[in-house]
Amino acid sequence: MSNDTMTPTPEGALAAMLQAFEARLSTIEAKVDAEVAAIKEQLPEDKASIIVFSGDLDKTLAAFIIATGAATMGLEVSMFFTFWGLSAIKKQRLTDGKSLPERMMALMTPASSLEMAPSKMAFFGAGSVMLRQMMKEKDVASLEEMIDLARELGVKIVACEMSMDVMGVKGDELMSDVQLGGVATFLADATKSRVSLFI
Amino acid sequence: MSNDTMTPTPEGALAAMLQAFEARLSTIEAKVDAEVAAIKEQLPEDKASIIVFSGDLDKTLAAFIIATGAATMGLEVSMFFTFWGLSAIKKQRLTDGKSLPERMMALMTPASSLEMAPSKMAFFGAGSVMLRQMMKEKDVASLEEMIDLARELGVKIVACEMSMDVMGVKGDELMSDVQLGGVATFLADATKSRVSLFI
Amino acid sequence: MSNDTMTPTPEGALAAMLQAFEARLSTIEAKVDAEVAAIKEQLPEDKASIIVFSGDLDKTLAAFIIATGAATMGLEVSMFFTFWGLSAIKKQRLTDGKSLPERMMALMTPASSLEMAPSKMAFFGAGSVMLRQMMKEKDVASLEEMIDLARELGVKIVACEMSMDVMGVKGDELMSDVQLGGVATFLADATKSRVSLFI
Numbered sequence: 312m313s314n315d316t317m318t319p320t321p322e323g324a325l326a327a328m329l330q331a332f333e334a335r336l337s338t339i340e341a342k343v344d345a346e347v348a349a350i351k352e353q354l355p356e357d358k359a360s361i362i363v364f365s366g367d368l369d370k371t372l373a374a375f376i377i378a379t380g381a382a383t384m385g386l387e388v389s390m391f392f393t394f395w396g397l398s399a400i401k402k403q404r405l406t407d408g409k410s411l412p413e414r415m416m417a418l419m420t421p422a423s424s425l426e427m428a429p430s431k432m433a434f435f436g437a438g439s440v441m442l443r444q445m446m447k448e449k450d451v452a453s454l455e456e457m458i459d460l461a462r463e464l465g466v467k468i469v470a471c472e473m474s475m476d477v478m479g480v481k482g483d484e485l486m487s488d489v490q491l492g493g494v495a496t497f498l499a500d501a502t503k504s505r506v507s508l509f510i
Numbered sequence: 511m512s513n514d515t516m517t518p519t520p521e522g523a524l525a526a527m528l529q530a531f532e533a534r535l536s537t538i539e540a541k542v543d544a545e546v547a548a549i550k551e552q553l554p555e556d557k558a559s560i561i562v563f564s565g566d567l568d569k570t571l572a573a574f575i576i577a578t579g580a581a582t583m584g585l586e587v588s589m590f591f592t593f594w595g596l597s598a599i600k601k602q603r604l605t606d607g608k609s610l611p612e613r614m615m616a617l618m619t620p621a622s623s624l625e626m627a628p629s630k631m632a633f634f635g636a637g638s639v640m641l642r643q644m645m646k647e648k649d650v651a652s653l654e655e656m657i658d659l660a661r662e663l664g665v666k667i668v669a670c671e672m673s674m675d676v677m678g679v680k681g682d683e684l685m686s687d688v689q690l691g692g693v694a695t696f697l698a699d700a701t702k703s704r705v706s707l708f709i
Numbered sequence: 710m711s712n713d714t715m716t717p718t719p720e721g722a723l724a725a726m727l728q729a730f731e732a733r734l735s736t737i738e739a740k741v742d743a744e745v746a747a748i749k750e751q752l753p754e755d756k757a758s759i760i761v762f763s764g765d766l767d768k769t770l771a772a773f774i775i776a777t778g779a780a781t782m783g784l785e786v787s788m789f790f791t792f793w794g795l796s797a798i799k800k801q802r803l804t805d806g807k808s809l810p811e812r813m814m815a816l817m818t819p820a821s822s823l824e825m826a827p828s829k830m831a832f833f834g835a836g837s838v839m840l841r842q843m844m845k846e847k848d849v850a851s852l853e854e855m856i857d858l859a860r861e862l863g864v865k866i867v868a869c870e871m872s873m874d875v876m877g878v879k880g881d882e883l884m885s886d887v888q889l890g891g892v893a894t895f896l897a898d899a900t901k902s903r904v905s906l907f908i
Contacts, residue, residue: 328528329726335535336733339542343737346546347744353553354751355704359900362707364572366630369792373762373907376871380892386900394568395630412644419631431764431793432817442875445810449874473575476648477641494579502558502585502704505753505900508760508907509572509707527727534734538741545745552752554903561906563771565829593767594829611843618830672774675847676840693778697757701784701903708771708906 358387360501362509366395366421367430368439368454374399374510375457381506382464390461391497393471396510397478399424399458400468402486413479420478424454462488469496557586557703561696564709565594565620566629567638567653573598573709574656580705581663589660590696592670595709596677598623598657599667601685612678619677623653661687668695756785758899760907764793764819765828766837766852772797772908773855779904780862788859789895791869794908795876797822797856798866800884811877818876822852860886867894 359381363374374390382388392400397420404422406414421427432438443453452460462468469492470485482491490496501507558580562573573589581587591599596619603621605613620626631637642652651659661667668691669684681690689695700706757779761772772788780786790798795818802820804812819825830836841851850858860866867890868883880889888894899905 325524325723329730332528332531332535332730335539336730336737339535339539339737340733343542343741343744346542347748350546350549350553350748354748355554355753357900359896360705362572362576364569364709370762373760373792376892377760377896381896384893384896386896394572410647412640412647415640416644441810441813445814445875445877448808448810449871451871451875473648473650477644477650479644494575495583498558498576498580498583498585498705502556502583504705506758506896506902506905507705507707508905509709510762510907524723531727531730531734534738538734538738542741545741549745549748549752554753559904561771561775563768563908593771609846611839611846614839615843672847672849676843676849678843693774694782697775697779697782697784697904701755701757703904706904706906708908 355505356387356503357385358389358500358504359506359508360497360504361388361390361507362497363390363392363396363399364394365430365510366398366427368424368427368442369429369431370510371396371399371424371427372454372457374508375454375461377508378466379457379460379464382461382466386505387467388461388464389467389469389497389500391469391471391492391500393474394478395420397470397474397480397485398427399454400470400486400489401480401484403484405481405484408481409479416478417480424458427454458486467500471497554704555586555702556584557588557699558705558707559696559700559703560587560589560706561708562589562591562595562598563593564629565597565626567623567626567641568628568630569709570595570598570623570626571653571656573707574653574660576707576709577665578656578659578663581660581665585704586666587660587663588666588668588696588699590668590670590691590699592673593677594619596669596673596679596684597626598653599669599685599688600679600683602683604680604683607680608678615677616679623657626653657685666699753903754785754901755783756787756898756902757904757906758895758902759786759788759905760895761788761790761794761797762792763828763908764796764825766822766825766840767827767829768908769794769797769822769825770852770855772906773852773859775906775908776864777855777858777862780859780864784903785865786859786862787865787867787895787898789867789869789890789898791872792876793818795868795872795878795883796825797852798868798884798887799878799882801882803879803882806879807877814876815878822856825852856884865898 378388401423404417429438469490472491577587600622628637668689671690776786799821802815827836867888870889
């Protein structure tokens, strides 16, 4: 649009120009709204997702320290318990109605977090006693207290259904308020999360 | 710009104002395009990246369950096999042309996924048989079926060249269609991913 | 705004229209600035965060290969050493002034990275010698060289204070220039990172 076509401006041309401006304005407004909405859809949210695969006392402690820390910082946290990790959210061991390999698996895995051994220096149970004792002496919350805290803070606790099925873990063996889910449950949270960890 | 300077508007002033508006419009349009492009460059993409370090049957299973789950959900998935994790993508063990420590390493690591033991309850091979049997009873795909599925779904499978070099693993020992790469290969994918895990 | 209300345009109406346009322009400009600023606040930054939980030689090597690789690619890297992982950033073992369980813990954990054993094939020390020898033969930097490189590249090294407290690790036992922090320190970095790993 050059100066000589604009001055002087007949009224009809002026009206057309104003309409063109208005159209451009509306286009930009709509574009900004659409782009912002699309980008926000892709932005990570204030979430953290943790797969708890390990049934080790020390790693499970780390998982709950991170989970409760993140929840305290205002992140929405989800923990997905799979394989040996299920032991952390068990409240009891049941053997009734289980097949032989399921009963064996039940007997060889901890009945609850209280029976879990650390990944190193297990010493047939002494390592767990020692680690718990050292934590107590330094006024660090126990694993069970951290699990309770996580639940109070609204941390989402999901048990992997496929692992339960394969290992023969029944719903009655798990703590109350545990959700059941699959890998899609984890991924739906993880793909929206700022942090995702496999522990 | 106040009312009294605008009314009445001489034609020359009007033309200048319209030009100024047009310039602002063009500036905003350009700014929106530039900002949106820059932001999109920084947004995580629909990708997931997994380092498979462990050579354990159970952890490798978890890695492939997550990888195939993510690929099924439409994510572009890349798996980076390093250290003991290389065993999962081996099709055979070769010892010819290897140094003594390389041969020892070859003999002490699984010849393929079929020889991998779980991280817990290995029981000199019984743990692997038991886990595989329990999966079969519950109609869960075997690790080998999941590896095939991952390949069918287009999951990118990268073998860590440095690990191959250090451990003496030869290209002929790996499954076909495996890409070779280094930590930069992993990071190039991981920095664009919504989820990255070390398993 | 239809044609018949615009042509002919009395000067007062024209001025009002132009003012309305200008207001819309200013609104869009402000909106773009605000939305862009808000989005940038939520975008992941060029950072990577690694929790080093394991005290295994091989996993610690993997952590430093990833950390130095990421730093070389221009990412800001922070490593958070917790539990057994503290061994990697110890320069010496001290027992003076420690309680009995603290002294036991000190004696049962490596005095420094040089004493760390791999997660597999430890063979009471032989595994570590073999792995280090194989790396040397292939001209791969040793763990200690990688730790030095990480520090030269400006990788942020944080020791978990709670782990130090529980395990009785003293500041004098750690390498110089190590920062002390807690889970909040890790999460502050991790929530801004493109990649976060638990190793």
